[in-house]
Amino acid sequence: MKRPALALGLALLLGLGLSACQEETTAAKPAPVAMTLAATGYYCQMTALDHDGPKAQIHLKGNPHPLWFTQVRDAVAFTLSPEEPKDYVAVYVSDMGKAESWENPGEANWIDAETAWFVIGSRKTGGMGAPEVIPFGSENGAEGFVAEQGGNIVRLSEIPEAYVLGSVVSKDQSGSEAMTMVEASQ
Template sequence: MKRLVILLCLLALAACREEAAPPPDAVSLNTDAVGHFCQMTILEHPGPKAQVHLEGLPGAPLFFSQVRDAIAYQRMPEQEGVIRAIHVNDMGAAPSWQSPGADNWILADQAHYVVGSERTGGMGAPELVPFADAGAAREFAARHGGKVAMLDEIPDAAVLEAAGPGVAGGDVGDEDDFAARLRKLSNERQN
């Protein structure tokens, strides 16, 4: 009898246990996608992109102009939403650096990243360059510098520290430099 009660309890516990839901699918990149931090159309920027899917917002991910920014968002202590999935462009399947692709998404925790390469992302900051294939990541690192790492091996400093002088997200520098960059941007938009 005792064994039967234990067996029934185990079966009841197993039945009550919820199966983990699979991560949401990536959303195709289109002209409506704007960067979460910059609020700019991300198709206007080169380099790999990312999308973060939050619980309670099905089919409406937060898009990021740079992979680095999405990983920073994930690691920020003030980030409160439950992240269901982060998808990043597989740059091994990307048409080019200028056009990283609309549907070549891979889960961020399964990607092989080149960290510290000479390539900068869409906002001009150092970029984490994701690949589905480790060999493709090593080839990219051989051509452009950097080291290959998995997501959990990327140091916080690579995504949370300022990008440097004159780079979006970094120190602005002196006021004259900032004013000159604003004038240049304003002139570009007028032309």
């Protein structure tokens, strides 16, 4: 009689332990936060809503407030830069397939960067004027964008480090090309 009770007790204990591990894993990834006027770009310290194009938010372990990025490019650079912390638990990006427009990417249409499809090398530039990493919740959405704006479709792990950490050639007001550093690579 004692053995079945002991086995049942052990099974319950193990089950509770597994349940606690599963809850801990689920709890470790916070939900995305809707962007408000208080969302300030991590690198530029400007209001994220004041810039066109997709945005990003990165959640660090133990911090209830996300880091905001006025360009998705800068958030990807953050994850790749050896100088930045690596204790992030979630990276969310604007789903441009659900955006009202380039000028209004939306405050609450976030997708997990790990599951997103990204367009790089298109004719569109991000909120700070640098080439952008443009996220979509579906491959079809990314394909439609590429048909209109050019570029290549990649997954997060396929974004070249040089694309987000390298210098950028831009045109100044006179139309002359100038080499500039992107905020995330400074």
